[in-house]
Amino acid sequence: MARGARSPEDITPAGDAESRALRPSNSLFEDDMNTFKPLVFSGVQPTGNLHLGNYLGAIRKFVALQENNDCIYCVVDLHAITAQLVHDDLRGQIRSIAAAFIASGIDPKKHIVFNQSAVPQHAELAWVFNCVARIGWMNRMTQFKDKAGKDRENASLGLLAYPSLMAADILVYRATHVPVGDDQKQHLELARDIAQKFNIDFQDKIRLTDTGVDMVVGEEPIHGYFPLVEPLIDGPAPRVMSLRDGTKKMSKSDPSDLSRINLMDDQDEILKKIRKAKTDPEGLPSDVEGLKGRPEADNLVGIYAALADKTKEQVIAEFGGQQFSVFKPALADLAVHVLAPITTEMRRLMDDTTHIDAILRDGGERARARAEKVMGEVFDIVGFLR
Ligand code: ATP
Ligand code: MG
Numbered sequence: 001m002a003r004g005a006r007s008p009e010d011i012t013p014a015g016d017a018e019s020r021a022l023r024p025s026n027s028l029f030e031d032d033m034n035t036f037k038p039l040v041f042s043g044v045q046p047t048g049n050l051h052l053g054n055y056l057g058a059i060r061k062f063v064a065l066q067e068n069n070d071c072i073y074c075v076v077d078l079h080a081i082t083a084q085l086v087h088d089d090l091r092g093q094i095r096s097i098a099a100a101f102i103a104s105g106i107d108p109k110k111h112i113v114f115n116q117s118a119v120p121q122h123a124e125l126a127w128v129f130n131c132v133a134r135i136g137w138m139n140r141m142t143q144f145k146d147k148a149g150k151d152r153e154n155a156s157l158g159l160l161a162y163p164s165l166m167a168a169d170i171l172v173y174r175a176t177h178v179p180v181g182d183d184q185k186q187h188l189e190l191a192r193d194i195a196q197k198f199n200i201d202f203q204d205k206i207r208l209t210d211t212g213v214d215m216v217v218g219e220e221p222i223h224g225y226f227p228l229v230e231p232l233i234d235g236p237a238p239r240v241m242s243l244r245d246g247t248k249k250m251s252k253s254d255p256s257d258l259s260r261i262n263l264m265d266d267q268d269e270i271l272k273k274i275r276k277a278k279t280d281p282e283g284l285p286s287d288v289e290g291l292k293g294r295p296e297a298d299n300l301v302g303i304y305a306a307l308a309d310k311t312k313e314q315v316i317a318e319f320g321g322q323q324f325s326v327f328k329p330a331l332a333d334l335a336v337h338v339l340a341p342i343t344t345e346m347r348r349l350m351d352d353t354t355h356i357d358a359i360l361r362d363g364g365e366r367a368r369a370r371a372e373k374v375m376g377e378v379f380d381i382v383g384f385l386r
Helices: 052-065 077-083 090-104 121-132 135-139 142-148 157-171 182-201 203-208 267-276 295-308 312-319 324-351 354-382
Strands: 040-044 071-075 112-115 177-179 213-217 220-224 230-232
Touching: 040 052, 040 090, 040 157, 052 071, 052 090, 052 177, 052 295, 052 324, 071 090, 071 354, 077 090, 077 157, 090 112, 090 324, 090 354, 112 354, 121 157, 121 182, 121 354, 135 157, 142 157, 142 182, 157 182, 177 182, 182 203, 182 213, 182 220, 182 230, 203 220, 203 354, 267 324, 295 312, 295 324, 312 324, 324 354
Parallel strands: 040 071, 040 177, 071 112, 177 230
Antiparallel strands: 213 220
């Protein structure tokens, strides 16, 4: 971690989001950009219905982190056109992700909630990063391989460059900490590689423009401009799996709606999907070890534990030895109990979108002010005339 970051020692690598809370800082809008003040950034794509994986793996962590940190949460609409170019209702999807943020408890006044395309500096910095990152780095990304499928030649150039835009999303604010699900780990490692290469390649220019921070990369002391971001991945459910296939992650873009529980599903749908969730013929084991090699059972126990704020051990202590015909209804009741207030609030916000639109507009303006400053410095460092 960069020595220039103000409080890296405050972040323990494991444990729940609350215990990893960063040291509070006063305001997102302080003019002091010369130290890496802890700043949380994360994004969600408007590519479909938000599901339990997004909620447990990401949004619930966003909510916990906002208590003690400055946070920027973004609806990453530029990313949404990388895998599928034409969307029926992209605006509606953007609003519904923002509604989910607010309904889950994110405070858009204390923090920033906005959509990515409102801040053109994301795309500008992504271009610079496209020239920093190497094609070989991109070719190794498992998300690209998964999403491009067999016909890689026919995938969009945007899908290949996705991690470079993601690095720009974070670093255009010089954000330091990124709460995400486990599937994004590799992209965050790449964001660190991009920051590191930029810092080293432009070392002299960063000094000349007096925009950098003293930091250590490996053993090497350097004067860098971008922080090396810290992923915040741990938590109760870093990777929620599909209800139809315990070896595939739950995804918005999975064609089968039965594979996921959507935040907008009603009670009947949740009951039906959990009843139909794939399981093996045995009941629940009597200890957690017995979940090994049983991905579907392990996933359902993990979901229950995350929703109940318990450990898997506690869930097995309660349900071990029972049949799924007993466990599944209990899981469905719990999911309904946790999600119903969010669903109700999301529906209310989506009934009249003027409130959501105002939040996104205001967040976009505040984000842009910050991104403009960073991008101006990047222009100076790279040597563009402005
Ligand atoms: P898509 O299929 O379009 O990629 P997605 O469901 O993967 O959609 P994203 O918008 O790509 O959703 O990711 C938003 C956040 O949710 C990221 O932090 C990601 O790591 C997290 N996330 C996505 N799926 C899961 C999952 N199954 N379990 C835990 N976290 C998840
Ligand atoms: Mg995804």
